Structures are given as structure tokens and as C-alpha cells.
Amino acid sequence: MGEKTGRRKFLRRTVLGTAATVAATGMTWAGTGDRTGKDKEDKKGKLIMRRLGKTDIVIPIVSMGVMRADNPNLVKAALDKGIRLLDTAYVYQGGRNEEMLGKLLKDYPRNAYYIETKIKPDGYNKKKGDFTDGALVKRSYREKFNTSMKRLGIEYVDVLFLHAINSRAATQNKAVLEVMQEIKKEGRTRYLGVSTHSNEPEVIRAAIETGVYDVVLVAYNYRQNHKDEIAKAFEEAAKAGVGVIAMKTMAGGKKPKEGPSVSAATALKWAMQNEHVATAIPGFTSFDQLDEDMTVARDLTLSSEEKQLLSLARHEETFYCDGCMQCLDQCRHELPIPDLMRAYMYTYGYRETKKARDLLDELAVTPDICASCADCTVSCTKGFAVADKIRDVTRLREVPEEFLT
Numbered sequence: 001m002g003e004k005t006g007r008r009k010f011l012r013r014t015v016l017g018t019a020a021t022v023a024a025t026g027m028t029w030a031g032t033g034d035r036t037g038k039d040k041e042d043k044k045g046k047l048i049m050r051r052l053g054k055t056d057i058v059i060p061i062v063s064m065g066v067m068r069a070d071n072p073n074l075v076k077a078a079l080d081k082g083i084r085l086l087d088t089a090y091v092y093q094g095g096r097n098e099e100m101l102g103k104l105l106k107d108y109p110r111n112a113y114y115i116e117t118k119i120k121p122d123g124y125n126k127k128k129g130d131f132t133d134g135a136l137v138k139r140s141y142r143e144k145f146n147t148s149m150k151r152l153g154i155e156y157v158d159v160l161f162l163h164a165i166n167s168r169a170a171t172q173n174k175a176v177l178e179v180m181q182e183i184k185k186e187g188r189t190r191y192l193g194v195s196t197h198s199n200e201p202e203v204i205r206a207a208i209e210t211g212v213y214d215v216v217l218v219a220y221n222y223r224q225n226h227k228d229e230i231a232k233a234f235e236e237a238a239k240a241g242v243g244v245i246a247m248k249t250m251a252g253g254k255k256p257k258e259g260p261s262v263s264a265a266t267a268l269k270w271a272m273q274n275e276h277v278a279t280a281i282p283g284f285t286s287f288d289q290l291d292e293d294m295t296v297a298r299d300l301t302l303s304s305e306e307k308q309l310l311s312l313a314r315h316e317e318t319f320y321c322d323g324c325m326q327c328l329d330q331c332r333h334e335l336p337i338p339d340l341m342r343a344y345m346y347t348y349g350y351r352e353t354k355k356a357r358d359l360l361d362e363l364a365v366t367p368d369i370c371a372s373c374a375d376c377t378v379s380c381t382k383g384f385a386v387a388d389k390i391r392d393v394t395r396l397r398e399v400p401e402e403f404l405t
């Protein structure tokens with residue numbers, strides 16, 4: 001038996017063995033918790049559990065978006081409190097996010113947590129909204145995946161995503177689907193997924209059509225104008241057995257103006273009221289925020305005050321771009337405006353200039369990109385002055401790294 005064949009068989013046995021144990025017993029591990037999330041926190045009330053589509057992953061409705069966390073003790077505390085799914089990506093913190101997790105997870109048995117990572121291959125053609133060089137896609141996806149696995153120091157991930165695309169074409173790209181399925185066959189991921197920050201209904205439906213994706217990870221919050229359309233697509237995903245994970249539930253973080261506002265916990269409750277959403281991945285960065293989110297994981301009841309704030313907040317000014325894509329054809333230079341608005345939100349809503357800079361570097365937009373237009377031809381459905389925001393946020397590309405937060 002060749003080394004590769006032996007390893008594949010071993011991995012398949014390990015993965016299938018794990019799955020069977022979960023299905024049969026709800027998993028047992030006598031550490032700080034188990035994958036069911038039933039742990040010492042039970043005295044505070046049961047965590048609400050949901051299954052992720054047709055996978056064997058049954059998890060609390062609150063998971064951890066690790067992307068902004070750089071304190072391993074926060075991840076450890078999250079696992080101690082019953083969180084079981086950790087979400088990271090190849091690009092987060094320039095790779096340090098996966099490295100931090102890799103160091104921490106050495107102390108945990110592999111069946112104590114679920115982990116997902118996300119990769120966007122090179123060769124994305126913004127004008128076509130698709131990847132155009134199949135060979136490059138396959139090579140770069142695999143190279144990035146290998147790097148991610150090395151950083152994480154594990155044999156397999158639970159869900160491997162195509163990261164941050166927003167079109168049917170990219171979701172169904174032949175080379176992407178081939179390389180992801182190859183990795184799954186090798187036993188290096190148990191499930192496949194696709195993530196998007198915009199155009200969610202189209203991406204969800206495209207994912208269902210492929211029959212390849214097990215999971216979709218999408219922006220979902222009370223501020224989205226098209227949230228009803230997204231909810232319809234969630235229903236279709238549920239019928240097809242595709243699991244749904246929500247992100248961006250807090251809808252852009254801090255408001256542009258002061259005053260009473262919807263808290264992150266209330267926003268999370270709103271999103272998780274939709275039972276087709278298996279879990280959310282709030283990106284908490286403090287122990288207090290973790291505690292607040294764990295309270296939501298046990299009780300989704302909205303108080304009358306929370307309901308009132310939610311209904312008022314729908315008309316408030318916000319940093320959150322709906323991702324409706326209506327602006328794309330209007331820009332003379334075909335700029336990726338929703339992504340640029342996301343960078344703006346990271347900067348002013350989340351106060352995370354490093355993350356915004358990483359995104360801007362990925363988009364490769366120069367600070368003077370809007371300078372050649374005497375007037376802006378874009379009319380945003382949310383009324384954003386997009387050119388002003390782009391001019392403002394792209395200046396970050398010239399700020400030395402040490403000044404970024």
C-alpha cells in the first residue's frame with residue numbers, strides 16, 4: 001500500500017469514525033466540553049443546538065468567528081463555555097489567525113471542536129465576476145490550502161470554503177469545484193462550503209444547484225433591505241439539505257451617530273430567530289462580548305425594548321452595505337464597490353484598520369482610484385456617497401502597518 005493510499009484510508013477511517021460516534025452518541029469527550037456543547041455551563045440553561053444542513057455537525061447556535069481575535073485565551077474560553085465551531089480563513093491577520101489556532105488546538109483532542117477555513121484562489125476576474133484561469137485556480141487553491149493546514153497543524157478541517165465570492169459564475173466555477181472536491185476525496189475536509197458578503201440569494205441558489213456544497217456562509221442581519229429574499233433562499237437551502245451559517249449579524253458595528261442602538265446581542269438574536277440558520281459566527285473580541293453571546297445561545301427571546309430598537313434601527317444611518325450589487329454596472333472603472341464599502345465598515349464601524357487594509361490590498365485599489373472622475377455616476381440604493389467613502393478608505397493603503405489596529 002502506498003503512503004498516500006494508507007494515509008487516505010486512515011483519514012477516512014478517522015473521519016467516518018468520528019461522524020459515526022457523533023451520530024450514535026452525541027459525542028463524548030471528557031475534557032473541558034464536548035462537541036455537543038453540553039458542559040459545565042448547563043446550569044445556566046441549555047445551549048440551543050441545531051444541525052448544519054445534512055451534515056453530522058450539531059452545534060450551538062453561537063459559534064466563533066475567530067477572524068478578529070488574537071488572544072488564544074479568548075478562544076479557549078469560548079470552547080470552555082460550549083462553543084464548538086471555530087471559523088477562520090487563509091487571509092485573516094495575514095495567516096496569524098490560523099497560526100494562533102494551530103498552537104492552541106494542539107492541546108485539544110481533534111474531536112473536541114469543529115473548524116472551518118476559507119480560501120479564495122488567485123485569478124479572479126472582477127469584470128467577469130468569475131475565475132478565468134482554471135489551472136491557476138487549481139494550483140493556487142491547493143497551495144493556499146496546504147499552507148492553511150500547515151498553520152492549523154491538523155489533518156483535516158470540518159468545512160472548507162470557497163471564500164468571499166458574490167456571483168453564480170464564481171460559485172459554480174468548474175476548476176474551483178474540481179479542486180475542492182479533490183481535497184474532500186483525499187479526506188482533508190469533511191464538507192464543502194461557499195461564503196459571500198453580498199448577492200446572497202444568487203450565491204445560495206447557485207450553491208444548491210451544484211449539489212457539491214454542503215454549507216453556505218452568508219451575511220444576514222436586520223438591516224439588509226433584501227433580507228426577506230435571503231430568508232427565502234434559506235428555505236430552499238433547508239429543503240436541499242444545505243446548511244446555513246450567518247455572519248455580519250451585527251450589521252456594521254458602531255453607528256455613524258450616537259444614540260440608543262441595537263446591541264450586538266440583540267442583532268444576533270434577530271438573525272438566529274430564523275430556524276434555517278444553524279449557527280452564527282459573531283467575531284467577539286472580549287470576554288464580556290463572549291458572555292453576552294453565550295446568553296443569546298440559551299435564549300433568543302427579544303424583549304419589547306429590543307423589538308422597538310430593531311424596528312427604529314431599520315431607518316437609521318448605517319455603515320452597512322447591503323450587497324445588493326446595484327452599483328456595479330454604474331461605476332466607470334468597474335470598481336468592486338460592495339467590497340470597498342466593507343473596507344469602510346471595517347474601518348469606521350468595527351474600528352479595525354488592519355482588517356480593512358488587508359481587504360484593500362487584496363482588491364489592489366490605489367488611493368487615487370476615483371480621482372479621474374469629475375463626478376460620480378454611482379447611485380447607491382442606501383444613499384451612500386460611495387466615491388467619498390472610497391477616497392477616504394483607500395488612503396489606508398499608504399498608512400504604515402504599525403499605525404493600523
Ligand code: SF4
Nearest residue numbers: 331332370373376387
Ligand atoms: S468616482 Fe469612483 S465610484 Fe464613482 S464612477 Fe468614478 S471610479 Fe466609480
Ligand code: SF4
Nearest residue numbers: 321322324325327380
Ligand atoms: S448599491 Fe449601495 S448598498 Fe447596494 S451594493 Fe452598492 S454600495 Fe452596497
